Amino acid sequence: MTTASPSSSPQSAREALAVRLQHLCKDAGLTGKELSARCGWHPAKTTRIQKGDVLPTDADIRTWCAACGADDQADDLIATARAVDSMYLEWRRLHGTGMRKVQQDFNTLHERTRLCRVYVSNVPPGFFQTPGFATALMQQITAFQGTPNDIAEAVAARVARSRFLYEGGHRYVMITEESVLRYRTADPGIMAGQLRHLLAVMPLASVSLGIIPFTAQRTVWPLEAFYVHDDTMAVVETLTAEIRVTQPREIADYTKAFAGLAAMAVYGDAARTLIRAAIDALE
Structure with missing residues (x-):
């Protein structure tokens, strides 16, 4: 950066x-x-x-x-x-002893979040990931960063986050680019399983899933992945660091961008059609 x-x-x-x-x-x-x-x-x-x-x-x-x-x-x-001093957290420093602790810390943050608005342009968020997909992704991250390998423990912590989808008091509104469905982040079998899992969680009362099609007319350009926790914090993920934004002015910008992205997305049957098309392309 x-x-x-x-x-x-x-x-x-x-x-x-x-x-x-x-x-x-x-x-x-x-x-x-x-x-x-x-x-x-x-x-x-x-x-x-x-x-x-x-x-x-x-x-x-x-x-x-x-x-x-x-x-x-x-x-x-x-x-x-x-x-200022807590907003920029380098991944290599956070993962200095492995990835498990970071995943557990994220679980604590999600536990106290009532409404989580998520935009992803790279991979499905952790609370939607299958164990197979999370393992494949974390293997890539650990190899890239050269940090200690505690992938099994980290995957268990990440997958545990999905319990908030089924507990009362939490709501997840996710907007993703269609490209995320198509990226070969894992092998075809694991990718297909991940996409089927998205279809499985879509009917949950706690979940809203929108997909921005390739053909959508852009009003907001593709951005880095970000998570808005209630209206108190936006967590932005870059290649090298996690940035925690707490300034009201910047949080307002992220919520404004999220609203624009959400307006471009399709939902329900139209979103399912895009997911199924991505599965068919794998098979």
Whole structure:
């Protein structure tokens, strides 16, 4: 990922926060010295914050916003600051002792999530995966990352997540690209089993499954996989890292993108037709 993205690393996220604070200062027509006087602190502190050298505290942000007449932006900026050091988690570090613990941590997150909106453009999400498919996928990931092999334990933890489909209080709304049905992520027999499993879970009351056909007119371009947990967190999965987004402004963007993607998808019998066509292509 490039450092230009506010979500690419803690440092770039800190710099993006600093830029937003700088803009508040400029919009208020204040110099750094004038802002410092209004905030009641040394100008050197203002400079360090504006350069992204230090992360401002909640109190610092509220004071800064008040000095700029922008109290309405304080909560969003505070959420941004709190997320900086925990938002970007490199997979190799997370999988440093194997994949089992990460899968268990995801189970804990899903346990407290009431509504999970999921968009995938690569593979079915873990809670929809069969043991065979999860094994094939994790074998590829472990080999690519060169991390410890605890695949059997990790698969068991991942497959255990599917219990939330059958327990009350959880709802999963998934949008996937038709290409996901066609990718040969595992051998044909395992892929066919995975696709049949999607057909099996579609009737569940806790599940809504939509598929964006190849032929759909795009209003939202294909994106990286993301999971919106209630309206409190969006988990974005890239090749190298998991990014946890908690800023209200960014979460709103992900929910907006999800709504656009959902509008392009087909459901029910039309979705089943696409899945069955993918199975037929394997056979």
